[in-house]
Amino acid sequence: MRIKFWGTRGSIPVPGKNTLKYGGNTPCIEIYNGGDEITIIDAGSGIRELGIEIIKNPLIKKINILISHFHWDHIQGLPFFTPIYNKDYEINFYSSRKKIVPNENIFDVLMQPLFFPVTKKVLNAKINFHGIKEGESFNINGFEISTVKTHHSLGTVSFKLSNDKVKFVYLTDSEIFYDADNNDPDINLIKKHNSDIIDFCRGCNYLVHDTMYSIKDFKEKVGWGHSNNISAAILAAASDSENLMLFHYEPRYTDKMIDSLLSETKKFIKKMNYNFKCAAAKDYMEIKI
Ligand SMILES: [Zn+2]
Ligand SMILES: [Zn+2]
Known part of the structure; x- marks a missing residue:
């Protein structure tokens, strides 16, 4: 199984020239x-290039798209996702059913x-929409998909994909609360x-996980x-996660700043004697399972 990042920016x-290492596309994971x-x-700008790859793979006929929420950065690639124009594909969208x-x-x-030169009349794929209730689980393609409401705007959900090989959590956009106006982050809070x-x-x-900002910013x-x-x-320590992937970077962060974000996080993990790995997600990064 392959998990591939096509967009990691918020x-x-x-x-x-300042974003060549981590990439500049907004959220999309395959x-x-x-x-x-x-x-x-998610269908951020990264989904455009993924669409081109899908068209090249004659095996793929069914596409499931989980949408965390409808802020621009999570849907703006959709009109440029070429499988939507092709009658050979069945495309199933899953997103919150909030009104x-x-x-x-x-x-x-x-x-x-x-906003766009053609209307949805040109969409030839067989497109279905599935509204999900926050907290609901469902099954697609051998995965159990669980959901939880995140700490963001209304109707934003996190997805957990589980099968016998992996438990993979996608949790952005979300604010970890700890009464931050009065405290530094603390495990008990x-x-x-x-x-x-x-x-x-x-x-x-x-x-x-969403790491849009350094602790200072x-x-x-x-x-x-x-x-x-x-x-x-x-949060990764409190939940006994094995790998933390930094994600959804502030758009003005350069490659150098994301390098610093990662090294600051690793130093903290070492100082606290936490027992998990940490990496900064970047466009085109692959996890093979
Ligand atoms: Zn976002
Ligand atoms: Zn958002």
Whole structure:
């Protein structure tokens, strides 16, 4: 099985000379086990290139797309995901069924004439929408998919994909709470304010977590619905996760700044004697299981 990152940046794509190492695409992850079915988490700008790869693979006929929420950076690649125009594909979307969420209307919104040159009439794939209740579990392509509401805007969910080989948690956009206006991140406060999320992540092999900000920058962004690297490390420890993957970087962070974010996190993990690995997710990175 292959898990591949196609976009790891938050908010807006940031191509350029300062983002060559970690990449500039917004969130998109592929999970592929061979065979005719592929699963994708989020449809940020990274999904455009993934679509080109899918078209090249004659085996794939069914595409499952899990959408964490409908902020631009998580859906902006969809009109450029070429399988939607091709009648050979069945595409199943899974997202929160909250009333505020567009679901079936997503292509009406994305392909309004004001924003896009063609309307959804040109979509030839067989497209289905599945509204999910936060906390609900369902099965696709040999995975049990569990969900939990994150600490972000309404209708944002985290997905956990489990099978007999792996427990993989995708948890962005989400703010780890610890009364940050009055405290530094602390394991007891984090356990107290995030027990739902810690239970959800418990014992996972991979925790891909929102680390939009360094601990220093986070002080100005408390309440914005995103996390810092130190609280993410504490959450990984509290949930006995095996690997923490930093993810959803602030768009102005250069490669050098993300290198520093990673080294600061690793130093903290060492200082605390925590027993898990940490890496910074980057575009095109692959995990083979
Ligand atoms: Zn985001
Ligand atoms: Zn968001």
